[in-house]
Amino acid sequence: MSDHIVPVKIYVAVFAILLICTFLTAGIAFVDLTVNIAGHAVNFNPAVALLIAIFKATLVILFFMHIKYSKWVTRTVVIAGVFWLCILLSLTMTDYLSRAFLTSPVH
Amino acid sequence: MSEHSVSVTEPAAHPHGMLQHHFTDMEQQKDAASMGMWVFLVTEIMFFGGMFAAYLVYRYWYYGAFVLGSTSLNIWFGAINTGVLICSSLTMAMAVHSAALGARKALIVFLILTMLLGGIFLGIKAKEYYDKYVEHHIPGENFKFDSMTMPDGSEREVHVDQGQAQIYFSLYFLLTGMHAIHMIIGEGLLTALLIMSWLRRFGSSYYTPVENIGLYWHFVDIVWIFLFPLLYLISRVHHV
Amino acid sequence: MPREHYLNHEFGIKSWLLTKDHKRIGILYMLSITFFFVIGGIGATLIRLNLLTPYGTLVSAETYNKLFTLHGIMMVFFFLVPSVPAVLGNFALPLMLGAKDVAFPKINLLSWYIFIAGGSLELWALISGGVDTGWTFYTPFSTTFSNTNVITAALAIFIAGFSSILTGLNFIVTTHRMRAPGMTWFKMPLFVWSTYATAIIQVLGTPVIAITLVLVAMERAFHIGVFDPRWGGDPVLFQHMFWFYSHPAVYIMILPGMGVISEIIPCFARKSMFGYKFVAFSSIAIAVFGFIVWGHHLFIAGISVYSAMVFSFLSYAVAIPSAIKVFNWSATLYKGSISYRTPMLYAFGFIGLFTIGGLTGLFVAALGLDVHVHDTYFIIAHFHYIMVGGMVMAYLGGIHYWWPKITGRMYPEGWAKLSALVIFLGFNLTFFPQFILGYLGMPRRYHTYPPEFQVLNVLSSAGASILAVGYLLPLIYLLWSIRYGEVAGNNPWGASGLEWQTTSPPPPDNFAVTPVVTEEAYDYSKEREAAFV
Numbered sequence: 001m002s003d004h005i006v007p008v009k010i011y012v013a014v015f016a017i018l019l020i021c022t023f024l025t026a027g028i029a030f031v032d033l034t035v036n037i038a039g040h041a042v043n044f045n046p047a048v049a050l051l052i053a054i055f056k057a058t059l060v061i062l063f064f065m066h067i068k069y070s071k072w073v074t075r076t077v078v079i080a081g082v083f084w085l086c087i088l089l090s091l092t093m094t095d096y097l098s099r100a101f102l103t104s105p106v107h
Numbered sequence: 108m109s110e111h112s113v114s115v116t117e118p119a120a121h122p123h124g125m126l127q128h129h130f131t132d133m134e135q136q137k138d139a140a141s142m143g144m145w146v147f148l149v150t151e152i153m154f155f156g157g158m159f160a161a162y163l164v165y166r167y168w169y170y171g172a173f174v175l176g177s178t179s180l181n182i183w184f185g186a187i188n189t190g191v192l193i194c195s196s197l198t199m200a201m202a203v204h205s206a207a208l209g210a211r212k213a214l215i216v217f218l219i220l221t222m223l224l225g226g227i228f229l230g231i232k233a234k235e236y237y238d239k240y241v242e243h244h245i246p247g248e249n250f251k252f253d254s255m256t257m258p259d260g261s262e263r264e265v266h267v268d269q270g271q272a273q274i275y276f277s278l279y280f281l282l283t284g285m286h287a288i289h290m291i292i293g294e295g296l297l298t299a300l301l302i303m304s305w306l307r308r309f310g311s312s313y314y315t316p317v318e319n320i321g322l323y324w325h326f327v328d329i330v331w332i333f334l335f336p337l338l339y340l341i342s343r344v345h346h347v
Numbered sequence: 348m349p350r351e352h353y354l355n356h357e358f359g360i361k362s363w364l365l366t367k368d369h370k371r372i373g374i375l376y377m378l379s380i381t382f383f384f385v386i387g388g389i390g391a392t393l394i395r396l397n398l399l400t401p402y403g404t405l406v407s408a409e410t411y412n413k414l415f416t417l418h419g420i421m422m423v424f425f426f427l428v429p430s431v432p433a434v435l436g437n438f439a440l441p442l443m444l445g446a447k448d449v450a451f452p453k454i455n456l457l458s459w460y461i462f463i464a465g466g467s468l469e470l471w472a473l474i475s476g477g478v479d480t481g482w483t484f485y486t487p488f489s490t491t492f493s494n495t496n497v498i499t500a501a502l503a504i505f506i507a508g509f510s511s512i513l514t515g516l517n518f519i520v521t522t523h524r525m526r527a528p529g530m531t532w533f534k535m536p537l538f539v540w541s542t543y544a545t546a547i548i549q550v551l552g553t554p555v556i557a558i559t560l561v562l563v564a565m566e567r568a569f570h571i572g573v574f575d576p577r578w579g580g581d582p583v584l585f586q587h588m589f590w591f592y593s594h595p596a597v598y599i600m601i602l603p604g605m606g607v608i609s610e611i612i613p614c615f616a617r618k619s620m621f622g623y624k625f626v627a628f629s630s631i632a633i634a635v636f637g638f639i640v641w642g643h644h645l646f647i648a649g650i651s652v653y654s655a656m657v658f659s660f661l662s663y664a665v666a667i668p669s670a671i672k673v674f675n676w677s678a679t680l681y682k683g684s685i686s687y688r689t690p691m692l693y694a695f696g697f698i699g700l701f702t703i704g705g706l707t708g709l710f711v712a713a714l715g716l717d718v719h720v721h722d723t724y725f726i727i728a729h730f731h732y733i734m735v736g737g738m739v740m741a742y743l744g745g746i747h748y749w750w751p752k753i754t755g756r757m758y759p760e761g762w763a764k765l766s767a768l769v770i771f772l773g774f775n776l777t778f779f780p781q782f783i784l785g786y787l788g789m790p791r792r793y794h795t796y797p798p799e800f801q802v803l804n805v806l807s808s809a810g811a812s813i814l815a816v817g818y819l820l821p822l823i824y825l826l827w828s829i830r831y832g833e834v835a836g837n838n839p840w841g842a843s844g845l846e847w848q849t850t851s852p853p854p855p856d857n858f859a860v861t862p863v864v865t866e867e868a869y870d871y872s873k874e875r876e877a878a879f880v
Contacts, residue, residue, distance in 0.1 A: 049336035081149035157558035270578035277571035
């Protein structure tokens, strides 16, 4: 692994952004982000909270954990891990999300 | 013989004291150690992932109960703890940075700071657990989620299916408990690093354990980065 | 035989229990899993004895439940999962790569200790009171209603899981970082590709069953409600989480065996592997696809039919890479110069029996058919054809193939061939009737059955006794050969592969000088053959 020394100011910048995002995500939780789409009320709070969390995690992985400066092998390992987590979550949810599709027939 | 061999029995001109005999050089050893830690972290992703799967299913089924459970958590403690861990990630990154530059005193200072911040996190967590204990929100025989203490001290009545609420709190304790166990293990690892740094084991040519334990620490921080919104911020609209 | 090698380099119990040599660790694992295999075999023996008569007179229903649980847990977690990776992988992988050891030798030793700790705790749980949930620990029986040592058994598997994770981690890093100069990915033996793919599964899947078992223990101890329908929990969620690991686990069990076959066939057909890259990539494909089919274990559990259809379709897809391997092995055999030594006999057995087992897997991947045969002996026959007819034969084939390298001595060929034959016949007599029984409707995990099924059950039990003899024979003659076997020499098979370039047994550091690789894998060209003779 190339011994890339990350400049301190990048660490501090990332740190500042992470703190700001923390305030942001806590604050947005109090704001109702429900939007009316084609007659359905869709709540975007969970999606926004998750996106902020993913953004924060990405910053930590790229800069604090040096993935930005790593070999492709290491990056593949990280991506594989995240991908497999997504397999677990999404395929499990295909069951739970589709159980309601079949409603019992009305006699 | 079709494969011809070449004599490569001796390592490079100045074998590093820390070079293990089955590696050909320090770079191979460092690469292997780093890759090993990353593969281990992937196993941790899947380990926590199982609990996230259970969380996802039950949040989908019992959203109302999850909202109430989430509201009963102290958002200030949660947010402060998130900030504390982010600070500790900075100090950990600075510790690795110092090690890479061979700055022993700075390394020691940053390791101690990281450990202190971790300790603060665990202390606040303990207080939160104690509050849940007092309010009878711990799953099990004494579980009763019919009221919650608001930040201003007042009591608010809660009417929700007890089973559904208990599942929320079970996941809360499982997720944060597992996270706390990993933090405690991390404190142990940092203690070992502190001792090794004090004993001058690290220098700019060898600081692999600092780097790899740093990776572990950042990972534990990332888990919390997700736990905070998932557990504390499910929906705070209309409530404080 | 060389004067100094890894076996006589150091003596004494400490030199074994504190070894960091991957070859010795492989042997430690070999002894341990043989022990656990015998325990699991005793469970099977009692099961088959009980099933000689329809009325379950040998053991009570409760004891029978404990017996099939013991058999399943021992065989799955403490024999099959570690078998080829921890025994043959540990021994052969660094040799095949031209390395001195695995990437993390101390962690390798730790993984064995963790395995022993988990195995001992499990044995204690199974014998002191027993567990009656089946190796599948389905909720809410395991969490609420069972009165047996569920928590201990679950935690023991949790512990043993770390052994598997650490082995996988070690193999991944070793394959990436410890290859000899000149050994590119596509010059690696196919056994390494298989072991690598297995390691990926071990690393990604095992943590999920770890947390699942923790949840079972928590539920059982503290009634947290997560799998209990009385509290709003979903028992099917347990099954999702359990099978997310346990289905890929069956690929942990079979992929290394396929790797062994990929070593044996080119050697004993004197031909390079046909379609090397297809076989290599199919290993990776099996590892990946294996993770997206677990729902086929839940077809009748109460998942949505749409989800079931998706999993059914994907389960058909996962058969394709396995089939690709069988085609390539067959094409390698075609116009090869076949030698019927014992490893090759096991390889033939593997190909035939694995194919039957795999094809019946397609039967049960079909939703409509699975509804009828789920939880019957059809399923039992299906997976035993793969695990015993396939995997155990591959393991034995590998043991015989690498025996000269491990011990420096040859096994007695006559006895070995006889044993392979006895095993093959015993196996088929045991398990073929079970396909019929299952199709006719005999359910699994019951200590009694309707009297009209008795003939087939008796045939099956008779087969089991023959199989037992077949397994006993290698135990005897392999041990005998360590002392009295013919001295093997570096390369008794004339096989390609770096492990055959060093002495039998190898020196502690594997190679006197680090090899540099210039040849393709499986070079059985005429020039090489001439040079070898």
